Amino acid sequence: xxxxIAGLGKYLPSITMTNDDLTKFMDTxxxxxxxxxxxxxxxxxxxxKETTSTxxxxxxxxAIERAGITKEDVDxxxxxxxxPDYYFPGSGVLLQRELGxxxxxxxxxxxxxxxxxxxxxxxxxxxxxxxxxYKNILLVGAEMHSMGLDYTTRGxxxxxxxGDGAGAAVIQPCEDEGKGVLTTHLHSDGRFxxxxxxxxxxxxxxxxxxxxxxxxxxxxxxxxxxxxxxxxLDNALLYPNMNxxxxxxxxxxxxxxxxxxxxxTAQLPLSELDMFIPHQAxxxxxxxxxxxxxxxxxxxxxxxxxxxxxxxxxxxxxxxEAWEEGKVKDGDxxxxxxFGSGFTWGSALIRW
Numbered sequence: 001x002x003x004x005i006a007g008l009g010k011y012l013p014s015i016t017m018t019n020d021d022l023t024k025f026m027d028t029x030x031x032x033x034x035x036x037x038x039x040x041x042x043x044x045x046x047x048x049k050e051t052t053s054t055x056x057x058x059x060x061x062x063a064i065e066r067a068g069i070t071k072e073d074v075d076x077x078x079x080x081x082x083x084p085d086y087y088f089p090g091s092g093v094l095l096q097r098e099l100g101x102x103x104x105x106x107x108x109x110x111x112x113x114x115x116x117x118x119x120x121x122x123x124x125x126x127x128x129x130x131x132x133x134y135k136n137i138l139l140v141g142a143e144m145h146s147m148g149l150d151y152t153t154r155g156x157x158x159x160x161x162x163g164d165g166a167g168a169a170v171i172q173p174c175e176d177e178g179k180g181v182l183t184t185h186l187h188s189d190g191r192f193x194x195x196x197x198x199x200x201x202x203x204x205x206x207x208x209x210x211x212x213x214x215x216x217x218x219x220x221x222x223x224x225x226x227x228x229x230x231x232x233l234d235n236a237l238l239y240p241n242m243n244x245x246x247x248x249x250x251x252x253x254x255x256x257x258x259x260x261x262x263x264x265t266a267q268l269p270l271s272e273l274d275m276f277i278p279h280q281a282x283x284x285x286x287x288x289x290x291x292x293x294x295x296x297x298x299x300x301x302x303x304x305x306x307x308x309x310x311x312x313x314x315x316x317x318x319x320x321e322a323w324e325e326g327k328v329k330d331g332d333x334x335x336x337x338x339f340g341s342g343f344t345w346g347s348a349l350i351r352w
Contacts, residue, residue, distance in 0.1 A: 001129065001130050001132065001173055001174070002126075002129075002130070002173075002174040002179070002180035002181055002182075003125060003126045003129035003130065003171050003172065003173060003174055003180055003181045004171070004172055004173070004174035004176075004179065004180040004181065004350075005169045005170070005171060005181075005319075005350070006066075006067040006068070006069075006169075006170045006171070006172040007062075007063040007064060007065070007066035007067025007068070007069075007169065007170040008062075008063050008066060008167070008168070008169050008316065008319060008320040008323055009058075009059040009060060009061065009062025009063035009064075009065075009066065009167070009168045009169075009320060010059050010062070010165070010166065010167045010168070010313075010316065010317045010320040010321065011055055011056075011058035011059040011062070011165065011166045011167075012043045012164075012165045012307060012317070013043045013044060013045040013046065013050060013055065013164050013165065014043075014046065015043060015044040015045070015046065016041050016042075016043060016044075017041060017042050017043070017044050017146075017163075018030075018040065018041045019033045019034065019039070019040060019041065019160070022151075022156075022159070022160055025151040025152065026151065026152055026153040026155070026156045026159070027153040027156070028153075028156050028160060033160045036282075036284070037160065037161055037282050037283060037284070037304070037308075038282065038283020038284060038287075038302075038304055038305055039160065039161065039283070039304055039305060039308050039309075040305045040306065041305075041306060041307075041308075042162065042163025042164075042306075042307055042308030043163050043164050043165055043307055043308075044146040044163065044164050045144050045146060045164045047146070047147065050144070051085045051094075051144060052081050052083050052084055052085050052091050052142045052143060052144045052166075053079075053084075053085050053091040053094035053095045053098055053142070054098055055142045055143075055144060055164065055165065055166035055313075056079065056081075056091065056095050056098075056140040056141075056142035056166045056168065057095055057098035057099055058166065059140065059142065059166040059167050059168040059313075059316070060095065060099060060138055060140055060166075060168040061099070062168070063138070063168040063169055063170050064138070064168075064170060066170075067136070067170035067172065069136055069170065071099050071100065071101045072101060072104060073136045074099075074101060074104070074106060074136050074137075074138045074170075075104075075106055075134045075135060075136050075137070076106055076107050076108075076109070076125075076128065076133075076134040076136075076137045076138070077092045077095060077096055077106060077107070077108040077109065077137075077138045077140070078092070078108075078109045078111065078121040078124060078125055078137060078138070078139045078140070079091045079092035079095055079108065079109070079110050079111070079121075079140050079142070080110075080111050080112075080113065080117030080118055080120065080121045080139075080140065080141045080142075080312040081110075081112075081117065081141065081142050081143055081311075081312050082112065082114045082117070082143065082198075082311055082312065082341070083143045083144050083145055083147070083148060083311075084110070087201075090108070090110030091110060091142070092108030092109060092110045093108045095108070095138075095140060096108050109124070111124070113312075113340075113342065113344050114196075114311055114312065114340045114341040114342065114344065115279050115281060115309075115311050115312065115314070115338050115339060115340020115341060115344070116186075116279070116338040116339065116340050116342070116344040116345055116346050117141055117311070117312030117338075118139070118141040118167070118312055118313075118314075118315045118316050118336075118338070119184065119186070119279075119315065119336060119337070119338045119346035119347065119348055120186055120344070120346060121139045121141065121312075122139060122169070122171070122181065122184060122336070122348050123184035123185075123186055123346065123348065125137040125139050125171040126171070126181045126184055129171060129172070129173050135172060135173060136170060136171075136172055137170070137171040137172075138168065138169075138170055138171075139168065139169045139170075139171055139316075140166065140167070140168045140316075141166065141167050141168075141311075141312035141313040141314075141315065141316050142165070142166035142167075142312065142313050143162075143163075143164060143165065143166070143310050143311045143312055143313050144164045145162035145163060145164055145310075145311070146162075146163070146164050148198070148238075148239065148240070149162060149239065149240070150236060150239040154236060155236070155239055157242065157244060158239070158240050158241065158242050160308075161282070161308055161309045162308055162309050162310070162311070163307050163308030163309065163310050164310065165307055165310040165313045165314075165317055166313050166316075166317070167310075167313045167314075167315070167316025167317040167318075167319070167320055168316060169316055169319075178351055179331075179351045179352070180350065180351060181348060181349075181350050182262075182266045182268075182349045182350060182351055183262055183265045183266050183348070183349050184262075184346065184347070184348045184349075185258055185261050185262055185265070185346055185347050185348075186344075186345075186346040187254070187258065187344065187345050187346060188342050188343060188344040188345075189342070189343045190342065190343075192246065192250065192342075192343045193341075193342060193343075194209070195242070195243040195246050195247065195343075196240075196241075196242045196243065196247050196340065196341040196342075196343070197240065197241060197341060198238075198239065198240040198241070199237070199241075200228070200232050200237045200238050201227050201228050201232075201238070247281075247343075248282070248284070248285060250339070250343055251281065251282075251285050251339040251345075252285060252288050252289060252292075254339050254343070254345040255278065255285070255289045255337055255339055255345070256289065256292055256293075258337055258339075258345055258346060258347040259276075259289075259293065259335060259337050259347055261347065262335060262337075262347045262348070262349040263335075263349065265349075266349050268333070268349075270293060270294075272333050273293075273295070273299065273333050273335055274299065274328075274329075274332035274333050274334065275299060275300075275301060275322060275327060275328050275332055275333075275334045275335070276289075276290070276293070276295055276299055276300045276301070276334075276335050276337070277300075277301045277315060277318050277319050277322060277334065277335070277336050277337075278300070278302075278315075278336075278337050278338070279314050279315055279337065279338035279339065279340065280302065280303060280304035280307070280308075280309055280310065280314035280315075280317075280318060281304075281309050281314075281339065281340065282304070282309070283302060283304050283305065285339075286300065286302050286304070289337075298327075301318050301319075301321070301322040301327060302318070303317065303318050303321055311340070314338075315336055315338060319334075319336065328352055329352065330352055331351070331352060332351075332352040333349070333350070333351055333352075334349070334350045334351075334352055335347060335348070335349050335350075336348045336349075336350070
């Protein structure tokens with residue numbers, strides 16, 4: 001038994017933040033951003049009215065309808081995000097509540113694999129379908145980055161990259177011979193965990209960090225003071241950080257490896273690939289990989305120019321758009337691949 005993507009949906013919030021708009025808050029320019037990332041604009045959710053789970057619910061409703069099922073038919077939820085509504089609980093149960101299906105008491109699994117989240121979630125769903133445990137798995141990737149970025153010149157290298165959005169897929173058993181998810185591959189290398197990370201707040205309190213001067217070490221009389229300290233606020237340690245050059249170098253290598261791994265496992269030549277949909281991290285990374293593989297522009301789908309990097313949501317949003325535009329058709333061979341924080345990376349090969 002194989003699994004298949006039976007329905008797709010996406011949701012992009014209404015606020016469009018252009019590169020020129022960002023110049024109001026930081027020393028940057030449209031030319032500077034496009035040259036380094038390929039991004040022209042991104043979407044932002046409405047603060048205090050929308051959350052990661054509400055974005056995910058809107059994408060999920062579309063995917064469910066396109067799959068030809070009802071919300072009550074969903075028997076398991078997988079939610080991938082790095083920007084959850086709360087520190088805990090995870091957004092999976094909040095999505096369940098938003099969809100109004102708490103009476104079904106189905107399971108909800110939250111995964112924290114950042115940019116690789118949708119690939120990891122698809123692999124998990126594929127295994128559950130293969131074992132016969134579930135029949136209608138709702139897989140959602142959603143992000144609301146705009147609530148946690150540093151809108152100053154200090155944070156521009158990260159802030160200009162990210163946007164908000166959600167994508168969703170319904171995963172079902174596939175009865176068509178030779179179709180469905182052919183193979184998935186998941187990898188990680190924790191040596192570089194801090195090179196692309198949002199380290200605070202957390203339980204580490206400076207442990208394993210080179211510079212712990214901004215952390216306050218309490219005694220037994222004040223054990224809770226270390227979670228969020230004044231030093232963290234003063235030194236802007238409550239924002240994400242990224243070693244861009246190191247991430248780029250690792251990304252292009254791992255993308256190539258995991259794509260080749262997928263085709264070798266499926267015993268198919270790369271020449272049969274119809275559509276490659278990479279995680280939308282940076283247009284320059286996608287273009288580098290495209291050139292290395294030898295693909296035409298028609299064989300690669302990129303939308304980072306319009307939405308920025310939406311992390312766990314980027315692949316399902318791009319896949320949904322490619323399908324809506326008729327660029328992913330019945331019988332096509334589709335490869336999905338991602339690389340991101342952790343470092344984690346993965347691929348999925350699908351016969352549509």
